[in-house]
Amino acid sequence: MKKIISILMAILCLVSASICTTSCFAEEKEVKSTSSKSQYLQTRRYNVGSTVGSWLDEEGVTRLVFGSSSVVKSKKDKYGDKVYYAAKKGTCIAKAYRGEKYVGKVKIIVGDFKTxxxxxxxxxxxxxxxxxxxxxxxxxxxxxxxxxxxxxxxxxxxxxxxxxxxxxxxxxxxxxxxxxxxxxxxxxxxxxxxxxxxxxxxxxxxxxxxxxxNIKTATAVKINNVTSGYDNFYVGDIEDLSVKEKYNFTNRVVKEKLTSKNCGVYVAPKNYKVTYTIKNTKVATVSKSGVVTGKKKGVTKLTFKITFADKSVYTNSVNVLVI
Structure with a gap:
């Protein structure tokens, strides 16, 4: 009987050790422990210099609060927000809150782990x-x-x-x-x-x-994004154009919009074509290349149409003010 009890105790010890190893040496963003008897909600490992982030679970972000610790310290990032980082090797415990509610402890181990x-x-x-x-x-x-x-x-x-x-x-x-x-x-x-x-x-x-x-999918995203309220192709009105003055509107459409870093996608020049029309040609005219020329004082509308290689089209208009 004593031998049987000894064997059972040895098996229990091995199982317990296995659970501890899994808990203590999971990857950085370990999921919550499935053991109901676990002392910690999470055990997370970092190398020195790594950012210690908030714990993400199924219900949202859980805020980690560190006390006075030499292992994990805080600093301000370039935006002025406080961030925590692993300062030196060791172990520390953080308190975890969901909102203002305390939900448990998170164990942080800082060491020299293989990438x-x-x-x-x-x-x-x-x-x-x-x-x-x-x-x-x-x-x-x-x-x-x-x-x-x-x-x-x-x-x-x-x-x-x-x-x-x-x-x-x-x-x-x-x-x-x-x-x-x-x-x-x-x-x-x-x-x-x-x-x-x-x-x-x-x-x-x-x-x-x-x-x-395919290019149709890519350009469709850009056009759909326009209709959702943020116009990647927005170009301001042409204001204070003098009579006989010339203005290269293509530079604004192509250089500032279609190839801008603020634009959702870059489109190579051979994959689109821009055409222009003027509503009142007595006030201003526009060439095929997009050069607008003031004719007489007044206001008219300039419409530009971008046709992509997949035949999808984007159209917009601006006002032309000739003074």
Missing amino acids: VLKKNSKKLNLSYNKYVSFNNSEYYTKYQSYKKLRTMISFPKKGAMYSIKTTGKSILKMANNEIYTVGVGTSTYTLYQKVGNNKATKVGNFTATVKNV
Whole structure:
């Protein structure tokens, strides 16, 4: 009987140790523990220099409050907001609040952990179009034409530089710790990390599959965005144009709007055509190239139409004031 009890106790100890290991050494953004007897809501690990974020759960953001700690400290970011960061190796406990309600403790472990690729980043599905590149987070998210490196790895090293290499087709590039699509296809890449003057080390391999987004889809987003209230193509009126004075309106439509960083997408020049009409040609005229000429004092309307390669059309008008 004593032998049986001893064996049962040994099994219980092994199970208990396994649960502790899972809780204490999960990835940075660990989900809430499923153990009802767990002492902590979460146990999270960071390397020195990493930002310690708020805990995200199914019900929203839970605010973490740190007491006086030398392990996790606070500083102000460039916007003046307080952020917490892992200052040195060690362990500290944060109190977690949902709104004003205290919900439990979160254990923070700061150490020297190996940088690894997250499981959900070992296979990427992204988008690309050779005529259109996306310059707005809304479009990036919708078409997944890039990936932020910080969302792909756990335990980044402070001050590390990253690079990617492939022996296959080059469909990705890296800039400012973001991975962009530059082609269509499937390739396997190796991610490297370099800290200071040390030799670059391998973080892991990931496979990227990049599919083409047709230009109709891309331009439709821009036009739909206009109708939703934010006009990417908004161009102000032509004011105070003198008689016989010439004004190149194309520069405003093309240079300021279609190829502007404020615009949702870039469209290569060969993939659109702009045409112009003037309502009252006695007040002003417009050439095929978009040069407006004042004729006599008054106000008239200039309409411009952008026709894309997929035959989709955007039309808008501005007032022309000749003084």
